[in-house]
Amino acid sequence: MFEGLPILSIITFIPALAAVFLMLMAKISKPEGRAQVEKNASLVALVASLAVLLLSLLLVFSFDKTTADYQFTENYQWLGGGINYRMGVDGISVLFVLLTAFLTPLCILYSAKSVKDRILEYMVAFLILETLSIGVFCALDLVLFYLFFEGVLLPMFIIIGVWGGPDRVYAAYKFFLYTLLGSVLMLAAMLWMYWYSGQLLDHPTTSIIALAKLDMPVHAQTWLWLAFFASFAVKVPMWPFHTWLPDAHVQAPTAGSVILAGILLKLGGYGFLRFSLPMFPQASVHFAPLIFWLSVIAIIYTSLVAWRQTDMKKLIAYSSVAHMGFVTMGTFALNIQGAQGAVFQMISHGIVSGALFFAVGIIYDRMHTREIAFYGGIVKYMPIYAVVFMVFTMANVGVPGTSGFIGEVTTMLGAYQVNPWIAFGAAFGMIFSAVYALNLYREVVFGEVKNEKLNTLKDMSARELIIMVPLVIMTIVLGVYPSLVTDITSTSVGALLTDITAKLAAVAG
Amino acid sequence: MGNMTLMGGEIVLALGAVLLLLVGVFGGKNGVSIVRYISITALLVFAFSGFVLNGKGEAFGGAFISDGFSHYVKALVGLTAAASLWFSRSWFKAEKLDQFEYSILMLFSVLGMGIMVSSGNLLTMYIGLEMQALSLYVMAAFNRDSLRASEAGLKYFVLGALSSGILLYGLSLIYGFTGVLSFDKIGAALSGVDHINAGLVAGLVFVLAGLAFKISAAPFHMWTPDVYEGAPTPVTGFFAGAPKLAALALIARLITGPFAGMAHDWQQVLIVLAVLSMVIGAFGALTQTNIKRLMGYSSIANMGYALVPLAAGGAAGVGGMLIFMSIYLVTIVGLFAAILQMRTRDGAVEGIADLAGLSKSNLPLSLILTALMFSIAGIPFFMGFFGKWFAFAPAFNAGLSWLVVVALLSSVVAAFYYLRVIKVIWFDEKARDFIKAPTSLAILSTLSALLLFPVLLLPMVTVPVRALIEAAAASLF
Numbered sequence: 001m002f003e004g005l006p007i008l009s010i011i012t013f014i015p016a017l018a019a020v021f022l023m024l025m026a027k028i029s030k031p032e033g034r035a036q037v038e039k040n041a042s043l044v045a046l047v048a049s050l051a052v053l054l055l056s057l058l059l060v061f062s063f064d065k066t067t068a069d070y071q072f073t074e075n076y077q078w079l080g081g082g083i084n085y086r087m088g089v090d091g092i093s094v095l096f097v098l099l100t101a102f103l104t105p106l107c108i109l110y111s112a113k114s115v116k117d118r119i120l121e122y123m124v125a126f127l128i129l130e131t132l133s134i135g136v137f138c139a140l141d142l143v144l145f146y147l148f149f150e151g152v153l154l155p156m157f158i159i160i161g162v163w164g165g166p167d168r169v170y171a172a173y174k175f176f177l178y179t180l181l182g183s184v185l186m187l188a189a190m191l192w193m194y195w196y197s198g199q200l201l202d203h204p205t206t207s208i209i210a211l212a213k214l215d216m217p218v219h220a221q222t223w224l225w226l227a228f229f230a231s232f233a234v235k236v237p238m239w240p241f242h243t244w245l246p247d248a249h250v251q252a253p254t255a256g257s258v259i260l261a262g263i264l265l266k267l268g269g270y271g272f273l274r275f276s277l278p279m280f281p282q283a284s285v286h287f288a289p290l291i292f293w294l295s296v297i298a299i300i301y302t303s304l305v306a307w308r309q310t311d312m313k314k315l316i317a318y319s320s321v322a323h324m325g326f327v328t329m330g331t332f333a334l335n336i337q338g339a340q341g342a343v344f345q346m347i348s349h350g351i352v353s354g355a356l357f358f359a360v361g362i363i364y365d366r367m368h369t370r371e372i373a374f375y376g377g378i379v380k381y382m383p384i385y386a387v388v389f390m391v392f393t394m395a396n397v398g399v400p401g402t403s404g405f406i407g408e409v410t411t412m413l414g415a416y417q418v419n420p421w422i423a424f425g426a427a428f429g430m431i432f433s434a435v436y437a438l439n440l441y442r443e444v445v446f447g448e449v450k451n452e453k454l455n456t457l458k459d460m461s462a463r464e465l466i467i468m469v470p471l472v473i474m475t476i477v478l479g480v481y482p483s484l485v486t487d488i489t490s491t492s493v494g495a496l497l498t499d500i501t502a503k504l505a506a507v508a509g
Numbered sequence: 510m511g512n513m514t515l516m517g518g519e520i521v522l523a524l525g526a527v528l529l530l531l532v533g534v535f536g537g538k539n540g541v542s543i544v545r546y547i548s549i550t551a552l553l554v555f556a557f558s559g560f561v562l563n564g565k566g567e568a569f570g571g572a573f574i575s576d577g578f579s580h581y582v583k584a585l586v587g588l589t590a591a592a593s594l595w596f597s598r599s600w601f602k603a604e605k606l607d608q609f610e611y612s613i614l615m616l617f618s619v620l621g622m623g624i625m626v627s628s629g630n631l632l633t634m635y636i637g638l639e640m641q642a643l644s645l646y647v648m649a650a651f652n653r654d655s656l657r658a659s660e661a662g663l664k665y666f667v668l669g670a671l672s673s674g675i676l677l678y679g680l681s682l683i684y685g686f687t688g689v690l691s692f693d694k695i696g697a698a699l700s701g702v703d704h705i706n707a708g709l710v711a712g713l714v715f716v717l718a719g720l721a722f723k724i725s726a727a728p729f730h731m732w733t734p735d736v737y738e739g740a741p742t743p744v745t746g747f748f749a750g751a752p753k754l755a756a757l758a759l760i761a762r763l764i765t766g767p768f769a770g771m772a773h774d775w776q777q778v779l780i781v782l783a784v785l786s787m788v789i790g791a792f793g794a795l796t797q798t799n800i801k802r803l804m805g806y807s808s809i810a811n812m813g814y815a816l817v818p819l820a821a822g823g824a825a826g827v828g829g830m831l832i833f834m835s836i837y838l839v840t841i842v843g844l845f846a847a848i849l850q851m852r853t854r855d856g857a858v859e860g861i862a863d864l865a866g867l868s869k870s871n872l873p874l875s876l877i878l879t880a881l882m883f884s885i886a887g888i889p890f891f892m893g894f895f896g897k898w899f900a901f902a903p904a905f906n907a908g909l910s911w912l913v914v915v916a917l918l919s920s921v922v923a924a925f926y927y928l929r930v931i932k933v934i935w936f937d938e939k940a941r942d943f944i945k946a947p948t949s950l951a952i953l954s955t956l957s958a959l960l961l962f963p964v965l966l967l968p969m970v971t972v973p974v975r976a977l978i979e980a981a982a983a984s985l986f
Binding site for chain 2: 026191
């Protein structure tokens, strides 16, 4: 459908262009016209993000599921020295583009009413964030990838720092420096690979495709793997590198949390699939047990921590760490169920955790507190909300029929083949997730209304329903018909695993 | 006598400076502006003269070298100097210090830098170095009624004289042990020698120490924060840019030419300088509250980064340093053009706290400063990141992986203080309003911020520039 069109660049940069347009409007408008521009800012942002969503849907429909090759590729000369502007998607990345395009309009729609202060700058930051997050998944060049990967820190830093809660500056700093520290180690590894490709090939290159074909020396793989691990483990985040996440989530505005949980955490999992596995297969096998145990600790420990939280957002933040533990566990099972499950779990978690943060945001906007103890019995005033929240609570628990079930069970299937004890431990995590998620639901929604301030609660508005209904639909559709995702991912995931097996065999033989 | 076209740019500057001195004295009221604009033109002519005349060879019996390397460095030096002269205008006007001598001093210092970059023997090198240094001392103290500026000038002069002494002692040792002055002959004398005399090593170390002072590399950095803070802001902006590149270029020429055979010796020195500068620059800046002092520490750290590729050596290393410095200079011009816009109704301000809440009162300047700060911090999506990329990649050639890791970790520490400026701009409550900025500053800062967006840098620009840099670096070998 898109022959000859640089469709990925178009999708990636539409939001950025809209952001530039907004800034220009703000600059040329007269002071008295400024209010009007501010008013229309969310509309412009919404239209731009909907255009991106439409194009991404078309992209997924015209995506060829039968090949594992990168599609819609672009390759332009850019900075010289082997660094080109390379874009392309395969079965692993194309769905993340769609996920980003799906969540951003919802965030913009949500924020249009709930953000009061400096709405224009807020929309600009969100549009730039969308450009950068889509760019990460489309980039096929190491430098371009790193550019987008680190670039997302900038708008997120500003979003947390400007529109965040009382402790926002601390959280923004912690978020930024923690992830930056992890990433510079990855940068060192990337520089080494760039240099090494120059030794093996005629010219140094940063093409991800070309680098994945190189055989990195086994002793170097260990260091490279660890350097990439430093970056991705912080991003995922894996226990014990997760401490920035609860702070960032609690302080971020609702939509910021949605993007953080829905998209930014996926960058780590995606990075493992895109870099660590194909480029350093020996090291991946070597370190797989480490990943397993860290994942299981994450699943059990953070579930228990989540249980004891008094702040709703913090609870969901910790549950995110637990759910991402399934992703890392599945990824390093190095079999088809594990990897497929990891991708599925990421998509599912993107939808479910995003929705949960929206759900918290909806009552936070009304009562301005996230204390669990403050609430209780709100089903009396917000019945529709109670139903919607129920769906996502169930998905969070991993009840069959929701998307959460598929992701967790397939990753456990994958892990079981490698080490049954790991799957056993992870299964405990599922039980604990029922404990904290149902506990949260019971405390907030059911029970007697003890707090008379809740009398003023109104049920979800039309706008809030428009946001939540697509999320509900996606959660259930993916829960009963997972092939929607797995059909697209299977060829690429299969090819990835074949490639790794071949590389491992070549060294062993 | 050699071919005069080889030093066309220097001749323009020298004659121009002498003639403009007359114009300034007899020009009356408009003399200052006329001198300034002609000086800017002369600097631009100087910048492009190398490439336009394209003279390659040696003049004055090898004392003056004109090659692709010197052309590229002079182009950058000339352009930054012209930009610095342009952005100085509004500040000097506002402070009622607008005197024509400033432009002339700038011409003389750039002339010195030109000679430094093109020097082919120890004497021309020293003459060029002193010529630019003496002009810089006077410029630092240009605001002579200000106690701080005089202090800065004096401090700079005393320490500068000390470093010149060290340098000169090193030169005399080298001359004493080799018996020759010209770079070619020193190189020839050293090639194939198994055992390098310790006196010669000492000479080399002294020379590098003297040059390290000029680029404010730690541990020879002590003057930097004070001079940066005390000197008039446009002068600080000039200090942070052109002279650094000229001195680094001289180091590059020395280590690839006459001392190529002593790689083992200078590499250790450069590594020590690089590590100390990166670490001291990063940690020293953490507690600064004055933005000019902050820039002082920032330039110490950045010189550390620039020394990483030089320590690696080879054409790749010199090329990496040139790419890094090209991007650094664009950032510095933009940053100082932005800092010069920090002026309230009561006068210029320099505190980081004065930027509080700037995003509410002046969104364009906030965006520009944010982009520049992120860029100099080396955060991706800005060219500063690519500067580091191309600077650090050659280090692997020399097996200096650990140096790259140290450099990157120190850049995380450095990111903290750049972030603090951004935090103050965006997160804090509004402190004060700045008066409307002069057009020249707005243009320069916007242009520099735009140049730092890599998505706007298309292959039409990057490919020829890279080709130039590669040719420049290769011409040293």
